[in-house]
Amino acid sequence: MSLAFDDYGRPYIILRDQGQKKRMKGLEAYKSNILAAKAVANTLSSSLGPKGMDKMLVSPDGDVSVTNDGATIVEKMEIQHPTAKLLVELSQSQDAEIGDGTTGVVVLAGKLLEQALTLLDKGIHPLKISDGFDRACDVAIKHLETISEEIDIQANEHEALIQAACTALGSKVVSKRKRELGKIAVTAVLDVADLARRDVNLDLIKIQTKTGGSVEDTRLISGILIDKDMSHPQMPKEVKDAKICLLTCPFEPPKPKTKHNINISSADDYKKLYLQEQQYFVDMVKLVKNSGANIALCQWGFDDEANHLLLQNELPAVRWVSGTDVELIAMATGARIIPRFQEITPEKLGKAGCVKEVQFGTSNERMLVIENCQCTKAVTILIRGGSQMIVDEAKRSIHDAICVIRNLIKDNRIVYGGGSAELACAIQVLQYADEVSSVEQYAIRSFADALEGIPCCLADNCGLNPITSVAQAKALQLKENNPRIGIDCMELGTIDMKEQKIYETLSSKKQQIQLATQVVKMILKIDDVIAPDDY
Ligand code: ADP
């Protein structure tokens, strides 16, 4: 590439290596795209299921994270290949919509791609494959709805919800504590849920991590917990009937925005300036106090001078409150976020029953809880654990569980896990293939094979022989017409997933199959890749 100038002196760029650009067309392009995407899916397949492996990912600056969450793994893999990137997006869209099932969706897409590759080798046109997959997908989705079951989310102290949360947590690092964490997640969601509207605003559940203690010490706190303490140790530790002034401006004299010079030529001048600055602080504190506020939460800091004045004026204050906390507090207490001291008015204050400092475990560190917020109920899950790595992974796992519970509140239909739902769909899709007389039937059959790939993968990951266990499950499903037969990953002695209580949401399974099919269809439509040589 070089820069040249035309007769008028305007620059233009000459691309010299046009001919050398890498270009792939037709079958070669399909195959190379499929292989790249499959490579990503293969890495994830060992992470699927309750005995799936975790991945350790080291970022360029040396941060280590250990995770089992599909979306997190592909996100941190720093994938370059454009088609492989589609799988990253696939996992992320499952994460955004549903929250759980992010590994499964990528693994399924990988299995579909594998099948597509064999079909291409047989000489079947990519569009026919696409069509066949599409039709098979519709059949599978319809079948999922017929085998789904409604659960009663209220019965037995929300036992069904807890079980579903346990299924989501069972495959994670924190699986030993899945029951306790599942209960916490269920209580948290139900606390903020609007059951009449079947809606849950997940923003009202704050997940706070704090290293120290162990995962068992994780607890649910009603109210908003912020990892800050009062700005001065002698301020009161508890403010009842709190009227909160939520500030996004710093407690400090205004700084000139453009360059100004101040000439101080005498000691008197200096004193005047000092007094003037002091006056700013006094005015600010007065503005806050006059509004009736009895506690100030400030997104910015303030210096010792201001801190001292706040103490003298008996106005407890907290500094460096994070932006997300500010928003949550505003939402829950009805406070308006105030950007200038002049704008403080009594109506803009937020109200809460109590703001107090609390201490957890044996550590000296204190945190603040805002309880009984006026507008909406908000809760905090405080996650403890031995290291940053553990609490981070616990946070991701609890997020999955919370999403599952939210989805069940929205739509209480479930299917059973352990690969049973996929297997049942595979059987149905195979039956459908026999009715199709055109070329698509090959693709439809392959779709069924790909669905079978999920139980296969689950069995493989927990050390069972994939072929025998899937064959056994399939035979039993057909014989007993029971779509709940799957893989006994935990070796509990039964392959009926209803007995094992492995609940998965219908919405998640549906979304998985739909999204995976969509992405594979998209990859199959690319027949020409033009890219710079160095990739
Ligand atoms: P994802 O990120 O896709 O949720 P997971 O690692 O959580 O991946 O694995 C989910 C899969 O594991 C689902 O197919 C689910 O049915 C299956 N599964 C979860 N728990 C069990 C269990 N106890 N026994 C058998 N299968 C299980």
Ligand code: MG
């Ligand atoms: Mg999961």
